[in-house]
Amino acid sequence: MLIDAMGLILADNERIRLGKIDEPRSLAAVPFAGRHRIIDFTLSNMVNSGIRRVGIVALTRYKSLMDHTGTGSWWDLDRIRQGLFMIPPYVNMTTRRPDRTDSQSIIDYVESGHQEYVIISGCEFVASMSYLPLLDAHLVNGADITMLCIRDKGKYSIPAVTIDVDDGGRVTDVLVDHPSPKSDLRAVSLLVLKRDLLLEILQDRMARGYSDFSALDLFRLYDTLTVRTLIHDDLLLRITNIAQYFSASMALLDDENRHKLFSEEHPIYTKVKNRAPCLVTPESLTLRNVLASDGCMIRGNVENSVLSRGVVIGRGAQVRNSVLFQDVQISEGVTLDHVIIDKNVVIKMGVRLLGQDDYPIVIEKNAIV
Amino acid sequence: MAKQEIVAMILAGGQGSRLGALTDYVAKPAVPFGSRYRIIDFPLSNCMNSGIETVGVLTQYQPLELNSYIGNGHSWDLDRNSGGTFILPPYVRQEGSTWYKGTANSIYQNIPFIDSFQPRYVLILSGDHIYKMNYAKMAAWHESKGAEATIAVIEVPWEEAPRFGIMNTDEESRVVEFEEKPEKPKNNLASMGVYCFTWDSLREALIKDENNPESRNDFGANVIPGMIDEGRGVFAYQFDGYWKDVGTVYSLWEANMDLLERPDVMDLRDEMFPVFSRNYQQPSHYFGENCRVSNVAITDGAELYGDVENSIISSNVIIEEGAVVKDSILMPNTYISAGVYLERCIVGMDTLLRPNVRATPDEPEGTEEFCDKLCSNGITVFGPNLVINEGIALKGNSMVWPNDAVRVPDMVSERYRSWRKEMNQC
Numbered sequence: 036m037l038i039d040a041m042g043l044i045l046a047d048n049e050r051i052r053l054g055k056i057d058e059p060r061s062l063a064a065v066p067f068a069g070r071h072r073i074i075d076f077t078l079s080n081m082v083n084s085g086i087r088r089v090g091i092v093a094l095t096r097y098k099s100l101m102d103h104t105g106t107g108s109w110w111d112l113d114r115i116r117q118g119l120f121m122i123p124p125y126v127n128m129t130t131r132r133p134d135r136t137d138s139q140s141i142i143d144y145v146e147s148g149h150q151e152y153v154i155i156s157g158c159e160f161v162a163s164m165s166y167l168p169l170l171d172a173h174l175v176n177g178a179d180i181t182m183l184c185i186r187d188k189g190k191y192s193i194p195a196v197t198i199d200v201d202d203g204g205r206v207t208d209v210l211v212d213h214p215s216p217k218s219d220l221r222a223v224s225l226l227v228l229k230r231d232l233l234l235e236i237l238q239d240r241m242a243r244g245y246s247d248f249s250a251l252d253l254f255r256l257y258d259t260l261t262v263r264t265l266i267h268d269d270l271l272l273r274i275t276n277i278a279q280y281f282s283a284s285m286a287l288l289d290d291e292n293r294h295k296l297f298s299e300e301h302p303i304y305t306k307v308k309n310r311a312p313c314l315v316t317p318e319s320l321t322l323r324n325v326l327a328s329d330g331c332m333i334r335g336n337v338e339n340s341v342l343s344r345g346v347v348i349g350r351g352a353q354v355r356n357s358v359l360f361q362d363v364q365i366s367e368g369v370t371l372d373h374v375i376i377d378k379n380v381v382i383k384m385g386v387r388l389l390g391q392d393d394y395p396i397v398i399e400k401n402a403i404v
Numbered sequence: 405m406a407k408q409e410i411v412a413m414i415l416a417g418g419q420g421s422r423l424g425a426l427t428d429y430v431a432k433p434a435v436p437f438g439s440r441y442r443i444i445d446f447p448l449s450n451c452m453n454s455g456i457e458t459v460g461v462l463t464q465y466q467p468l469e470l471n472s473y474i475g476n477g478h479s480w481d482l483d484r485n486s487g488g489t490f491i492l493p494p495y496v497r498q499e500g501s502t503w504y505k506g507t508a509n510s511i512y513q514n515i516p517f518i519d520s521f522q523p524r525y526v527l528i529l530s531g532d533h534i535y536k537m538n539y540a541k542m543a544a545w546h547e548s549k550g551a552e553a554t555i556a557v558i559e560v561p562w563e564e565a566p567r568f569g570i571m572n573t574d575e576e577s578r579v580v581e582f583e584e585k586p587e588k589p590k591n592n593l594a595s596m597g598v599y600c601f602t603w604d605s606l607r608e609a610l611i612k613d614e615n616n617p618e619s620r621n622d623f624g625a626n627v628i629p630g631m632i633d634e635g636r637g638v639f640a641y642q643f644d645g646y647w648k649d650v651g652t653v654y655s656l657w658e659a660n661m662d663l664l665e666r667p668d669v670m671d672l673r674d675e676m677f678p679v680f681s682r683n684y685q686q687p688s689h690y691f692g693e694n695c696r697v698s699n700v701a702i703t704d705g706a707e708l709y710g711d712v713e714n715s716i717i718s719s720n721v722i723i724e725e726g727a728v729v730k731d732s733i734l735m736p737n738t739y740i741s742a743g744v745y746l747e748r749c750i751v752g753m754d755t756l757l758r759p760n761v762r763a764t765p766d767e768p769e770g771t772e773e774f775c776d777k778l779c780s781n782g783i784t785v786f787g788p789n790l791v792i793n794e795g796i797a798l799k800g801n802s803m804v805w806p807n808d809a810v811r812v813p814d815m816v817s818e819r820y821r822s823w824r825k826e827m828n829q830c
Binding site for chain 2: 068303317325
């Protein structure tokens with residue numbers, strides 16, 4: 036499978052906030068599905084589609100992301116010629132604002148690649164998919180930009196970008212966080228365009244004094260360029276707010292969803308950490324509908340939950356409907372329901388934390404409760 | 405080549421014939437162990453944790469799986485610019501070709517390899533033991549004693565001593581006598597198959613051994629006793645920690661169970677001295693809605709829907725609802741169908757057990773068709789890449805070999821890998 040495209044991943048999205056869990060890290064580096072992070076899906080999709088050159092635009096709090104991606108070897112992107120390129124903020128004498136990336140560094144990355152197309156992806160969704168259908172659709176429809184959309188069947192929640200199209204499928208309107216949109220088409224930050232067109236757009240924006248860059252900026256070019264959509268009707272979990280993050284995590288407990296996200300033909304790669312196998316001791320009486328990871332030590336009871344690596348569940352603890360990040364320690368006799376707990380948190384003996392389905396409790400990184 | 409202080413050589417060429425069907429396709433060091441490891445992960449990780457960056461792996465028997473597992477050594481951080489991992493199979497020379505005749509001969513044949521790093525010390529390690537050991541400490545001890553050879557030893561229970569190579573030492577830890585499997589042991593310090601040599605001394609001893617037509621070219625039988633007899637400085641370095649030879653079906657089963665029964669002794673969770681393994685990128689493992697799980701070690705990609713007790717579950721294992729697995733070891737990619745009942749079993753990689761297969765130590769209606777002297781203590785072994793047909797019941801101490809698919813096709817049928825491929829195409 037050879038594809039004439041390079042990838043560009045936008046690790047942040049300033050319109051999205053996931054409670055406290057994206058405070059210490061970029062959206063891309065938010066843990067998901069136990070041992071993975073959101074960016075693993077995008078990176079793996081790119082690699083599985085045959086892309087061998089991927090740039091990651093990281094604006095802020097990217098230490099965690101860089102720890103995760105390393106040299107790119109986990110995705111087979113440690114290459115002499117192509118490979119993985121980190122594009123952190125480019126601070127120079129005129130910009131001086133590290134919270135805004137100077138598009139110049141993106142221009143440099145795109146310019147030095149010889150591929151004809153660029154596939155740009157954000158990190159506010161999780162899916163396991165090939166990008167070839169998107170590129171194929173783009174080649175057939177003759178548009179300047181082809182973007183991915185989904186039909187929103189669930190409860191409408193913001194942030195969301197609603198798309199209107201005409202009968203021919205051309206984008207005619209882009210509505211950001213509209214309170215009651217008529218169209219059920221929601222934009223997904225995944226699009227393809229020609230390398231040369233992207234360079235032209237970026238240089239034009241630079242000349243007009245815009246230094247930031249997002250997928251939305253490209254969607255909004257619909258009146259000067261032809262922007263068309265491809266509708267994705269397979270599993271795609273949007274992660275645009277903390278309630279969605281929670282329901283996407285719970286969706287992983289469904290066999291069909293999980294097998295769609297993790298199939299043998301479409302492996303999702305991640306950073307390898309050599310943790311010992313997960314141990315379930317005889318003291319654990321109930322363990323059902325749980326996704327768990329290496330290094331866990333489960334002595335208590337867990338139901339309907341997702342456990343990252345190295346989570347310790349103490350004797351007699353009751354954990355239900357919760358998402359626990361790496362190395363969380365739940366002491367004896369703790370009760371948790373609808374809680375998201377960030378990395379390295381310690382919950383001390385006997386604590387009870389009960390959240391709600393659409394409003395899970397979030398405990399921030401390194402806290403001791 | 406850049407000079408290296410220490411070069412480690414891992415003896416990974418043995419067949420491990422006592423593991424029977426489990427080593428039919430693969431060399432013993434490549435046999436899966438403890439849910440997410442292969443046996444060779446232990447010496448490789450020990451090297452990495454000891455700061456040794458040049459490792460030669462001597463292969464001979466069925467090297468394909470082992471070679472592809474080790475790759476360039478990246479998983480153990482052994483892909484170095486100078487040094488790293490080297491797979492060393494026997495090779496053809498101008499004067500003809502020879503297989504590795506014995507452990508000592510395999511090192512003898514690789515003298516040019518070791519010479520190219522000009523090391524002071526060479527470690528000779530077995531590829532078939534489970535233990536975590538800092539070789540740097542042993543080498544430092546070797547140096548402090550001014551030894552020519554240092555043999556790592558471990559205290560074993562007196563009653564078990566006759567099964568081991570026993571070192572009789574003086575008060576300065578100098579080895580005065582080496583007895584292979586003595587009937588009446590004078591000591592209970594057993595050789596662990598871990599040797600540290602001063603390279604110049606070993607080089608000389610290897611050449612001498614090679615020129616002796618009577619020699620079996622074996623470290624334990626020839627080279628080390630030879631050095632002791634010559635009065636060379638041979639010392640015993642006492643190791644204190646978990647160590648287990650996994651050469652037999654029963655000892656392999658026991659060592660796996662130690663992971664559940666003595667996790668603190670085996671100490672796999674120590675992040676300062678982790679055991680590395682090659683990771684094939686699977687999702688987190690899943691415990692199903694109605695599963696019952698107690699005392700289990702489990703890793704990536706496994707999905708449990710049945711009842712599992714006191715067992716080791718490797719990556720990508722699937723256990724359907726209604727299956728019962730007790731005191732067993734399931735190697736990677738095994739598939740256990742509904743109604744299967746296993747007790748004290750080892751299921752090899754990529755093997756499918758169709759519904760209602762039963763194997764327990766005292767299975768009342770079980771067939772004795774597969775009973776095998778390699779199995780003991782009621783343990784049954786299913787070889788790799790097999791399909792066990794529906795409803796087959798086996799008595800304990802059975803071993804199902806890959807060629808049983810030809811011998812008894814009504815019980816053991818087509819290869820699982822092709823079955824799985826078809827499943828994926830559907």
